[in-house]
Amino acid sequence: MHARNRCPPGPPGSMRRGVSEPQSSYSDDEPRRSRTTAIAAAACVLLALPFLVLGPYLLSAKARVELRCQPGGVCLLFHSSWLTRDEVASFAMKDVQGVKVDRTRAARRNRVPIFRxxxxxxxxxxxxxxxWVTEEEEATRVEAQLEQAFANPGGKTVxxxxxxxxxxxxxxxxxxGVGVLLLVFAAWLGLRTRTHLRTERTSRAA
Known part of the structure; x- marks a missing residue:
């Protein structure tokens, strides 16, 4: 008997299809990078908002007190922040009755005395x-200086x-600063999103 020459079995149909039909480099099932970077950019903007609100709010605290009294004239009292400056009061120098030191206790647990x-x-x-300050001497020093200045102005501005x-x-x-950095990072992510979108459109068209 003569042995028959048998050809080796061919690859399965699925493998043949895989060879004959190359897949596209982009698949709709794959997670899109543009979507990821867009979500990250939106998250950075949302994170930046509280910082951008609280930052200017704290900078607008009117923590600078200015008092100027012209001899025999008008006294002007200003409160200033890093952003604004407001006139709080205007009165004649003769209406000044003196300076006193207010005393109270802090709201903290140790309840230390504070002065102003x-x-x-x-x-x-x-x-x-x-x-308020915790050193009484600091407050009483200002009290003494202003009392003396108002008692003997000597033709000088107080x-x-x-x-x-x-x-x-x-x-x-x-x-x-944190808010601004988050916005800058969000802008960078936005640029990355545009780049990824262009790449994805090119992959679909291929």
Missing amino acids: PTLVTAHGEYPLFFQ EFVRDDRNASLRVGGAFS
Whole structure:
């Protein structure tokens, strides 16, 4: 008997189709990079919003107190922040009745005593410190200086400036900086999204 030459079996139909029908380089089932970067960009914008709101809010704290009194004239009291400056009061120098030190206790657990000098006028009382201080000597020193200046102006302008804006600058500046960085990162992700969209359109057209 002569052995018959048999050809090896061919590849399965699925393999033949795989060879004869090359797949496209892009599949709709694959996760799109453009979608991922777009979601990340939107998330960065949402994260930036609280920082961009709180940052300017803290920077707008009117923690600088300015008092200027012309001899025999008008006294002007200003409150300033890093963003704005407002006139709080205007009164004649003769209406100034003196300076006193307010005393209270902090709302914290240890309840330490805190102090703040206050200008007393015929039209009301005006705090001269934005923040209370824990050192009584600091407040009484301002009280003594202003009492002496009002008692003996000597034809000179009475001026007082207290600036407590550094704390708001540190915190508000940090919040604003984080918000701006998040927006910059969101913009970069937006550019990446556009690049991915172009690549995906090219892959579909191929």
